[in-house]
Amino acid sequence: MKISREEVEYVAMLARLELTAQETEDYTGNLNSILEYAGILEKLDTSEVLPTAHAVPLHNVMREDVVKSSMDAAKVLANAPDVENGFFKVPKIV
Helix, strand or coil: CCCCHHHHHHHHHHCCCCCCHHHHHHHHHHHHHHHHHHHHHHCCCCCCCCCCCCCCCCCCCCCCCCCCCCCCHHHHHCCCCCEECCEECCCCCC
16 A cells, blocks of 8 residues: 555645645655555464563552551651641642
């Protein structure tokens, strides 16, 4: 499959790109090179290759949820720069 100069100009117009005549020619050539290479890859026999989402297998490492006591609120707030009503006070962000 080859891409034409008109198709490059159409896509550039959709993307609101102003291309010079030379840039249009360059992009047409570059895109055709990419499509040529994709055509070569399509010829590869991948019937024995399983589809994958990742190159290496991923496994989630889960730990058991264990209930334990939390830190004392006074200790947690001891080094806070600003505290109000037992909570951290932070600047308002809108």
